Structure formats: C-alpha cells, structure tokens
Amino acid sequence: MKYIPEHVIEQSLSYPQYRSLISELQAAGKTTGDNHSEAMLHYTNMNVTRMDRLDKTTKLIAEAEAAVAGIDRPVIWLTITEAWCGDAAQILPVLHKMAAASDQVGLRLILRDEYPEIMDAFLTNGGRSIPKVVLLDAESKAVLGSWGPRPEAVQQMVMDAKKDLEQIEDDSAKKERYQELVAQAQKWYARDKTRSIQEEFLAALEQSLSLESSTR
DSSP: OOBOOHHHHHHOBOHHHHHHHHHHHHHTTOOSSSOOOHHHHHHHHHHHHHHHHHHHHOOOOHHHHHHHHTOOSOEEEEEEEOTTOHHHHHHHHHHHHHHTTOTTEEEEEEEGGGOHHHHTTSOBTTBOOSOEEEEEETTTOBEEEEEOSSOHHHHHHHHHHHHHHHHOOOHHHHHHHHHHHHHHHHHHHHHHTTHHHHHHHHHHHHHHHHHHHHHO
C-alpha cells in the first residue's frame, strides 16, 4: 500500500481519544473488537494499568528526543492497535511521548479489526500482528515506512513460542506455554524500560525520513 485513504486518517483517534474509548468500553464490560470474553477483558484491564504507569514514567533517551525534535516536515504515525494487545500497551505510551516532542508529528490510532484492508497491507510473517506503526507524509498520505509489531528481542520470543506451540497437542499445555510467553515478554519490557522501543522505532523513523527526502 503506497497511500493511506484520507477517510482512514479522518476516522482515526488521538491517543487521549483512544484511552477514553477504552475507559468507556471497560465501564460497559467490553473491550475493543468483537471478543468480550473474560480473558480479553482481563488483558485490557492489565493494559490500562500498564499504560497509566508508562504515561507517568516514560522518559525519552537523548537520541530519540533530538531526532524527533529535528523533524522538519509534517508526518503522521498511524498506528494499528487494539485495547487487549499487551505489546500495544507497552509501545503506545512511548510513541505518545515521542510524538509530543515535535509539533510536526501527529500520532493517530486505528483499531485493527475495523480496518482489515489496512492491516493486511502491513502483515508480519503473514500474520496480523499489532501494534504496527505506518509512517506517513502528512500532506500526501504517502507511506514512508513502517515499524512493529514489537522490539526484536520480544519478536524472537514470540517466534520461539510459536515453534513450541506447533509441537504441543494438549490444550492445557498450549495455554501454559502461551502464559509463559506473556510473562517472559512483560518481564523483558520492565527490565528494558522502553529503551529498545525508542531505539528501534527511531531507526525506522530515520529510514522513512530519508526515503521522504529522496522522493522530494
């Protein structure tokens, strides 16, 4: 996909609007998407706690702060997400903090299951993994690059777990292995303190801006 349709941007949410939407759904005993099971509500509740914490504690590394502040043309970071996604809860507050460091950046959010045509243009190994950040020229809505769905170290954990799950037939054993992955990933995020998110997103951002410069 070379361009994002204008109506998608118009319908997208700011980070505060996204947080408000989640709060409204929580009050109604729901989450985003169509699956409002106890498990999905549990994940959503945990993610709200994580985002609340990261909103307060995230600090930009010097390299990220300087790079974002140096952006000299309007760009949009269109991020595909869902409230129940654990990786999104770790990443969105960081993107929000980075976007706030520049008046040239607009962070906009869309829900994966409401925009399948956008999600399917930015698959990861054939899967609809989120969050996925699509980097856009704000004027033309041209796609300059993308990043996600998670830092490389966590992505490797996910790939390793998928290999294990393919070999496991017992449902309870599969659930146990999945819960092990979730715990392992969240511990990693806590130890890393958002540094890898910032560094890896920054690399994708710099590449996208170089691409934009070369097309002008």
